[in-house]
Amino acid sequence: MEFAYLGPRGTFTEAALRRLPAAKGATTTPMSSVAEVLDAVRRGEVDAGFVPLENSQEGTVTVTVDELVGGEPLVIAGEAVLPVTMVLASEKTADGITTVASHPHALAQVRGYLRRELPNATAVNALSTAEAAQRVLVGEFDACICAPFTAEAAGLPVQAFNIGDNPNAETRFVHVVRPCPPPEPSGNDITSLAVYIDHDQVGALLAVLTEFAVRGINLTRIESRPTGEALGRYAFFLDCTGHLADARMGEALMGLRRICADVRYLGSYRRDRSDDPVPAPKGLSDTDFTAAADWLRHLRDGGRP
Template sequence: MPGVPPSRFAYLGPSGTFTEAALLRLPAAQRGTRIPMRNVPEALDAVRGDDADAALVPIENSVEGSVPVTLDALVSGDPLVITAEVVLPVGFVLAARTPGEVTSIASHPHALAQVRRFLRTNYPDAAIVEVLSTAAAARDVVAGRADACVCAPLAAEVNGLTVLDEDIADNPGAATRFALVSRPSPPPPPTGNDVTSLVVYIAHDKVGALLSVLTELAVRGVNLTRIESRPTGERLGRYAFYLDCTGHVTEERVGEALMGLKRVCAEVRFLGSYPRDTDENPVAPPIGLGNHDFADATRWLQGLRSGG
């Protein structure tokens, strides 16, 4: 199939963003064509429109939480699926054209949120300018639209800026999770340490609807690692729920859980099963709820049905 494996990669640009740094961790992206985009919806629409085979977009930060624009863009428009994730440690620098007085500092809102204490302590009187990306902030400094920027070391290097301060993040252990998104296709094979991502829409006029969702996962030993609500845009009080679960759609217990969700939810959008980018082992399912237990139970039931 065209674009499988992907060779054209859209990403949140311009060159020098953390997203590009994360993209360069993927061997296929190192060999392929990298296409910088102005924002996340534009990157995802490039995949939907076949102008790119895949897009790498930020989805979650360990300090600021999820990236709402990414979540919203994934569930609007034609379906897309996540095929891989990249977890990138995030380190910031303050950079300028030359050392001197700093009266304005530009950066992406998520980056600014992660260096609040540093800016408040060291540059309390500087005007803060929010822009589309940390790399765009670096370009604004080059163009003279800001005195300094909070950016990735890569952006400072690419734009020839002088680093005024290094390692300025308030939380040194911060990391951002990125998702590689493509058009729907069979998921990559299970690795034993995978994530399945979903969006579920519950019946809001049904008492205990969210509990029903959680029960379908819990009774099958599927560990829920993230749940978040986002407004559907219909009216106040209408929300969709984003779920990350351990396991792979090809596993018996995960497959049964998805079928259960299909029965109790108004709608389920499958966002993909893909390898976790971590050395941590997944949480083991309770006794009786492992994949082999489900396989044994399935064989037993088939035997009953066949009269064996």
């Protein structure tokens, strides 16, 4: 397989890609933006893409969500979660640093450090932490915020270690492919969806949430994103526990299809977590759904109540 990922080489994305089981032995190709990666997947130039989706401190990588919600359909086939450790890399010491470059999410995760230690330095956005390191090397900026392995690869000295405001920060990355059947259920899965509701209907979002609640499906993420049609027009990006093959998930999706303006299925895939999966509530396991369907079929066939 060939994977495209958000480059250049030496980024957090490349480090997370090494953790992805599906990428073992694959050819990897760095690209300059999330949109470029996903377009390469859509055109069939690569087999899969790998891009950041969200950070535990800064939230959504909006370009990724917007591409998945609004672009030509793609599905998520897997994820990898990477702990994020930040360093300040530079040939200069703190008193000689006037500009600090990095990806916007990385800069946001060290706001406190920059205010305390480099209050007079100007923060500059770069396409990635690795690109920022390269621009420091050629003298365009004085310093960069990046991972320790990025600084090492670039040959930049580290002036300060572990400078993130949140020591437990982590970023979630997703493996994206063209529409295809999902991986087999693992028992610890996520299903991702984009839901479009009728904004003129009172209680439309409540109706969506009810489809999950009555079937014991937990929503782990819900976020609204503008559709671009007009002010007040939003799609909702959802992550929920369970797999497309689960009976309760299937019923929930059929319910959404009946009541929503549109539903985009974005994939079912194994969670990159060691958390024990939460069992289905009583009456909502696949066995319970099968037994109920058999009972109804029996009644429709004229059997004894």
